[in-house]
Amino acid sequence: MINIRRLLAAGAIALLAVGAAVSPAAAAASKVTYKFDLLAKAKPDECFNGVGQPYPSGPPCKTGQPKVNQAYVWGLTQVGKTIWYGTGANVHCLVSGATLDYVHPTANDNWTCEYGTSQPSLADDLIPDYLGDMRAPEVWTYDVATKRQVNKSAEIRAKSPEDAQRLAYTVGLRAAGTYGDVVLFGGPALENTLNMFAFDATTQKYLGSVNFPDYGNIRTFLTAEGGLYLGVGIGRNGSAGGAVWRWTGSKADPFAFQTVATLPVQATDLTVINGRIAATSWPAQQPRTPERLAGLWISPPFSDGEPGLTPEDALGWKQVWNAGLYETDPVVAVTYGGGGIATYGDYVYWGTMHVPMKSSTVHATYYPPADDEAARKQAVNTQRAISIWRGKDLGLPTQKIELLYGEKTLPTWNPTTATWVDKPTAYTPLYGKSGFGYLFNNYTWRMTVVDGKLFVGTMDWSYLVKDLIAGAKTDTDVNARARKALADPDNWHTPLISPANFGGDLWMFPTPESPAQAVDTRGLGNYLNYGIRNMIPNGKGGLYIGMANPMNLRTNKLDLRPEGGWELIEMNKR
Numbered sequence: 001m002i003n004i005r006r007l008l009a010a011g012a013i014a015l016l017a018v019g020a021a022v023s024p025a026a027a028a029a030s031k032v033t034y035k036f037d038l039l040a041k042a043k044p045d046e047c048f049n050g051v052g053q054p055y056p057s058g059p060p061c062k063t064g065q066p067k068v069n070q071a072y073v074w075g076l077t078q079v080g081k082t083i084w085y086g087t088g089a090n091v092h093c094l095v096s097g098a099t100l101d102y103v104h105p106t107a108n109d110n111w112t113c114e115y116g117t118s119q120p121s122l123a124d125d126l127i128p129d130y131l132g133d134m135r136a137p138e139v140w141t142y143d144v145a146t147k148r149q150v151n152k153s154a155e156i157r158a159k160s161p162e163d164a165q166r167l168a169y170t171v172g173l174r175a176a177g178t179y180g181d182v183v184l185f186g187g188p189a190l191e192n193t194l195n196m197f198a199f200d201a202t203t204q205k206y207l208g209s210v211n212f213p214d215y216g217n218i219r220t221f222l223t224a225e226g227g228l229y230l231g232v233g234i235g236r237n238g239s240a241g242g243a244v245w246r247w248t249g250s251k252a253d254p255f256a257f258q259t260v261a262t263l264p265v266q267a268t269d270l271t272v273i274n275g276r277i278a279a280t281s282w283p284a285q286q287p288r289t290p291e292r293l294a295g296l297w298i299s300p301p302f303s304d305g306e307p308g309l310t311p312e313d314a315l316g317w318k319q320v321w322n323a324g325l326y327e328t329d330p331v332v333a334v335t336y337g338g339g340g341i342a343t344y345g346d347y348v349y350w351g352t353m354h355v356p357m358k359s360s361t362v363h364a365t366y367y368p369p370a371d372d373e374a375a376r377k378q379a380v381n382t383q384r385a386i387s388i389w390r391g392k393d394l395g396l397p398t399q400k401i402e403l404l405y406g407e408k409t410l411p412t413w414n415p416t417t418a419t420w421v422d423k424p425t426a427y428t429p430l431y432g433k434s435g436f437g438y439l440f441n442n443y444t445w446r447m448t449v450v451d452g453k454l455f456v457g458t459m460d461w462s463y464l465v466k467d468l469i470a471g472a473k474t475d476t477d478v479n480a481r482a483r484k485a486l487a488d489p490d491n492w493h494t495p496l497i498s499p500a501n502f503g504g505d506l507w508m509f510p511t512p513e514s515p516a517q518a519v520d521t522r523g524l525g526n527y528l529n530y531g532i533r534n535m536i537p538n539g540k541g542g543l544y545i546g547m548a549n550p551m552n553l554r555t556n557k558l559d560l561r562p563e564g565g566w567e568l569i570e571m572n573k574r
Helices: 004-018 091-100 119-123 153-159 161-168 358-366 372-382 462-473 480-487
Strands: 034-041 046-048 065-067 070-079 082-089 139-143 149-151 175-179 182-189 193-200 206-212 217-224 227-233 242-247 257-263 266-273 276-282 295-298 318-322 337-344 347-353 388-392 400-405 409-414 419-424 441-450 453-460 506-509 517-520 531-537 543-548 567-573
Touching: 034 139, 034 517, 070 091, 070 182, 070 531, 082 091, 082 175, 082 182, 091 358, 153 161, 153 206, 161 193, 161 206, 175 227, 182 217, 193 217, 227 276, 242 266, 242 276, 257 266, 266 337, 266 347, 276 347, 295 337, 318 388, 337 453, 347 453, 358 372, 372 409, 441 531, 441 543, 453 543
Parallel strands: 070 175, 175 217, 217 266, 337 441
Antiparallel strands: 034 567, 046 065, 070 082, 070 543, 082 139, 139 149, 175 182, 182 193, 193 206, 217 227, 227 242, 227 266, 242 257, 266 276, 276 295, 276 337, 295 318, 337 347, 347 388, 347 441, 388 400, 409 419, 441 453, 453 506, 453 531, 506 517, 531 543, 543 567
16 A cells, blocks of 8 residues: 555655745746735634544633634635635645545644544544545625625525535535626535535525535636536546536526536636637546546537527537646646636636645556655656646637646656656747746646736645655654655755745736736735635726635734635735
């Protein structure tokens, strides 16, 4: 059995060498500067008194310490002067458990993941160990005129016992959208199903909820050409395929949809270009055919007789790009995800996503490393930072795909010679290297066009590395060889990751003809914000931004350090 913690530790230490260089982001200057104002932030909602221990009453906490479970602004939309957003709790733990199959309870100064020892998991057999840190998500509104925020979650619970249970069993509200005076929230739920909740956009009254038992994930809503569309997945994390739905509902029937795309993969982010929808995707399970890799899909043209896409278009979608056309190692290729997407000028822009250490752990299941040095090399050579792409004339003979940020060659495992070799990707990046020059930029989380500029929000996992190393030192499952490798000072290369790079990045393409410029590379004022999860235009040439921050034990307001929990931020020109 592959020891996941051993691989994480070996990889994290080794990556200090290849990822240590200071990002050029810090030196990139934009002619337009921006300010960031904190509108709302998650507050502590639980008391923590040790892994596996009962939770004391509070907060305020007479015993234990305050804990903030709500970590992500996972779904974000706007109706008039009201911002609506849904949250996700302890998402860092959920990804580690559900995607990396790592369920070893841990706690450090920044966060804790209890997995199967959490009180909710111990009390409810329906909550598996890998989701033991889930808590009911929350629905919030923020009035931009009065600056008043309201937690709408109690209204859901008060509607009926069924609504309360659906909210409790929703892993997180991953998507939000509005159309036809209805606000919709959706998220993955227990037993690989999908829950959805609806509100009246005018009165803000809760309308009800529904469970879709045949679907297991949801990603993004898109309003386009007189319709509301959303990407969904089937099975655990969408690993069994997916679809694109079109909303056909109303306030009286808010959960009516048509399937306008039937795909072998889950659709993730969506944009519209030239009367078609383009969608990025996440990979599906075997067989690992090109269609099941992360990629880019294009819809048929919107119907002339009946505006928008219809069920007749469901089988007419075409994959126009996939990760295997770039990634040279076939095992690493299956771990790519498709990320944020936007239409900018004549092009569709999109980026890739890479769950930290997933490529290393998957690679190890195919090619188990013989020793610690082999594990170190495997971890270094399988890590990928985000690549940024654009394409035009998608699906046509004149299609053109360009790599903007990426690599000319990538390390590739040769199983015959048992060596790593650099292999050409068949692309030459126009502007720079992967991750905007920084290895730890691992998610292209969102792209949004505003004020004639394309903004790109990333996740940067460099702040997590030190806790992975510390956890490995105390992990009793790490064998003697791995412990020796951890203690070996030769593995601690300098310079180490610079704290100046902690926090998710915001980049901006000022024109379609220009390279990207760094707007902020420090989490927009809080380096614990390891990612920019959502962005929507604010109507003033700026953005409303939802942040991801799972540092659930960073709650001390007196220590002069930043705090954990989601943040809602407004960006405007200075």
